[in-house]
Amino acid sequence: MQNTSAKHFPSILIIIFGVMTTFGPLSIDMYSPSLPDVQHAFSSTTSEIQLTISFAMIGLALGQFFFGPLSDAFGRKKIALTILVIYMLASLIAVFTTDLYFFLFLRLIQGLTAGGSIVIAKASIGDKFSGDEMAKFLTSLMVVNGIITIIAPLLGGFALTISTWRSIFVILTIITIIVIIGVLMKMPSTNHADRTTLNYGRIFKDFGQLLKKPSFVIPMLLQGLTYVMLFSYSAASPFITQKIYSLSPQQFSVILAVNGIGLILVSQIVALLVEKLSRYTLLIYLTLIQIIGVLLIILTLTMHWPIWMLIIAFFLNISPVTSIGPLGFALAMEERTGGSGNASSLLGLFQFILGGVISPLVGLKGQFDASPYLVIISITAILLVILQVIYFKLNPTKYRS
Numbered sequence: 001m002q003n004t005s006a007k008h009f010p011s012i013l014i015i016i017f018g019v020m021t022t023f024g025p026l027s028i029d030m031y032s033p034s035l036p037d038v039q040h041a042f043s044s045t046t047s048e049i050q051l052t053i054s055f056a057m058i059g060l061a062l063g064q065f066f067f068g069p070l071s072d073a074f075g076r077k078k079i080a081l082t083i084l085v086i087y088m089l090a091s092l093i094a095v096f097t098t099d100l101y102f103f104l105f106l107r108l109i110q111g112l113t114a115g116g117s118i119v120i121a122k123a124s125i126g127d128k129f130s131g132d133e134m135a136k137f138l139t140s141l142m143v144v145n146g147i148i149t150i151i152a153p154l155l156g157g158f159a160l161t162i163s164t165w166r167s168i169f170v171i172l173t174i175i176t177i178i179v180i181i182g183v184l185m186k187m188p189s190t191n192h193a194d195r196t197t198l199n200y201g202r203i204f205k206d207f208g209q210l211l212k213k214p215s216f217v218i219p220m221l222l223q224g225l226t227y228v229m230l231f232s233y234s235a236a237s238p239f240i241t242q243k244i245y246s247l248s249p250q251q252f253s254v255i256l257a258v259n260g261i262g263l264i265l266v267s268q269i270v271a272l273l274v275e276k277l278s279r280y281t282l283l284i285y286l287t288l289i290q291i292i293g294v295l296l297i298i299l300t301l302t303m304h305w306p307i308w309m310l311i312i313a314f315f316l317n318i319s320p321v322t323s324i325g326p327l328g329f330a331l332a333m334e335e336r337t338g339g340s341g342n343a344s345s346l347l348g349l350f351q352f353i354l355g356g357v358i359s360p361l362v363g364l365k366g367q368f369d370a371s372p373y374l375v376i377i378s379i380t381a382i383l384l385v386i387l388q389v390i391y392f393k394l395n396p397t398k399y400r401s
Contacts, residue, residue: 012182012186013186013187014144015144015182016121016179016182016183016186016187017121017124017125017144018121018144018145018148019144019148019175019179019182020080020117020118020120020121020179020183021117021118021121021122021144021145022144022145022148022149022152023087023113023114023117023118024056024060024114024115024118024352025145025148025149025152026114026148026152026172026175027056027060027107027110027111027114027172028053028056028057028231028234029149029152029153029156029234029256029260030152030153030155030156030168030171030172031052031053031156031165031168032053032153032156032234032235032237032238032256033153033156033157033160033238033249033250033252033253033256034156034160034165034168034249035049035050035052035053035238035239036238036239036242036243036249036367037160037164037165037249038052038165041164041165042100042103044100045363046239046363046366046367047360047363047364048100049363050235050359050360050362050363051104051360052103052104052107053231053234053235053359053360054235054356054357054359054360055104055105055107055108055111055356056107056108056110056111056114056356057111057231057352057353057355057356057359058108058111058352058353058356058357059107059108059109059110059111059112059113059114059115059352059356060111060112060114060115060118060348060352060355060356061111061115061348061349061350061351061352061353061355061356062111062112062115062349063083063111063112063113063114063115063116063117063118063119063348064115064116064118064119064344064347064348064349064351064352065115065346065348065349066112066115066116067079067083067115067116067119067120068116068119068120068123068344068348069200069203070116071116071119071120071123072123075189076120076123076124076127076187076189077183077187077188077189078189079116079120080116080117080120080183080187081180081183081184083112083113083116083117083120084113084117084176084179084180084183085180086109086112086113087109087110087113087114087117087176088173088176088177088180090106090109090110090113091110091169091170091172091173091176092169092170092173093106094106094107094110094166094169095166095167095169095170095173096166110172111352111356115348115352118348119344119348122329122344122348123344124187126333126343126344145263145267145322147260147264149256149259149260149263150257150260150261150264151257151260152256152260153252153253153254153256153257153260154253154254154256154257155168155171156168156171156249156253157249157250157252157253157254158250158253159171160249160250161250206343207346210335210343210346211346213335214390214394215331215335215394215395216332216335216343218387218390218391218394219327219328219329219331219332219391220328220332220346220347220350221350221383221387222283222287222324222328222384222387222388222391223324223325223328223329223332223347223350223351224350224351224354225354225380225383225384225387226287226290226320226321226324226325226328226384227321227325227351227352227354227355228354228355228358228376228377228380229290229294229317229318229321229377229380230318230321230355231352231354231355231356231358231359232355232358232359232362232373232376232377232380233314233317233318234359235359235360235362235363236362236363236370236373237252237255237256237314238252239363239367239368240301240310240370240373241255241307241310243367243368244301244368244370245307245310247307255311255314258311258315259314259315259318259319262315262318262319263318263319263321263322265319266286266319266320266322266323267322267323267326270282270286270323270327274327279327279330279331280391280392280395282323282327283324283327283328283388283391284388286320286323286324286327287320287324287384287385287388289316289319289320290316290317290320290321290324290381290384291381291384291385292316293313293314293315293316293317293318294317294377294378294380294381295381296309296312296313296316296317297310297313297314297317297374297377298374298377298378299313300313301370301374302374317377325351329344329347332347333347358376361376362376
């Protein structure tokens with residue numbers, strides 16, 4: 001693996017990779033303010049329409065599994081261009097679809113290709129950096145991610161004020177065309193010497209070796225569970241805010257944007273602190289903040305506290321996600337046994353499979369009952385604490401370093 005200083009990494013590539021890692025948020029955050037409108041358009045139930053989030057998340061998981069190894073074998077740039085073109089076509093077709101089941105299929109395709117975009121961007125970084133440098137770079141990359149996470153729901157909310165939910169997919173088509181041009185012009189091609197032979201038997205063997213390592217599995221679980229907080233929030237919050245608190249889609253999009261600001265602030269603070277504190281210590285602090293958010297969400301929704309309390313609770317729960325995620329990713333990647341694409345694929349597969357399975361569960365009791373969401377985030381918080389304790393026992397000296 002080639003080690004490169006972040007100082008000498010072209011800024012335009014930081015932007016390109018940053019945008020590529022946001023195809024998941026773009027596919028979900030820009031779309032989520034429209035969930036109640038989409039439910040009305042297709043005359044579906046709450047759980048059925050939340051499948052449009054779930055299918056995208058499952059696609060994100062499978063896409064990272066499938067396209068990571070492919071990019072190891074055939075080159076990052078070639079695979080990136082292919083999947084971005086497919087994503088663009090799926091977004092364009094979604095503008096015109098009138099059948100819910102075909103729309104779910106298109107959401108799955110969007111997820112598959114978005115997952116490929118994410119894993120290729122992260123694997124490209126893994127090709128260039130390692131250790132603290134990779135953790136710092138990934139966390140800094142969240143600035144671009146955070147900015148787009150702020151803009152995406154606002155853009156989605158604005159689109160709903162001037163047009164229908166279908167206009168969101170027009171915007172996604174345009175964004176993808178711009179990224180395709182950027183990748184085509186600026187992303188370097190993979191050297192043939194750096195490529196690996198595509199062998200899924202070897203890939204599964206590599207996965208098996210990784211899954212035998214607690215030092216890989218626990219950071220993988222920490223990363224996956226913190227994203228459960230994000231994905232369950234993405235599925236539940238449109239209905240909690242618009243149906244229980246009677247906010248408009250535009251008002252809800254502002255809440256999403258506020259959380260996007262939190263993602264930027266926390267990721268930048270962590271990028272500075274990673275040079276002064278160990279990554280393990282930072283994980284503890286960030287997890288504690290997230291758990292405080294969970295407790296406040298539970299109290300707010302059960303005690304029927306005002307909306308501003310819920311906004312604070314969401315902020316505390318969601319803001320640490322894109323810092324815990326990169327820290328867990330960096331710790332796990334240090335234990336990889338094969339190509340960085342394989343390890344990155346396995347991490348992404350687990351992260352988004354969890355989200356895809358859990359997100360429709362938040363709507364089991366309909367659009368006016370948040371209790372399934374509260375149960376999910378409570379269990380997730382307990383598991384995060386247990387994993388931190390286990391990881392501390394496995395690596396006590398690292399926590400003190």
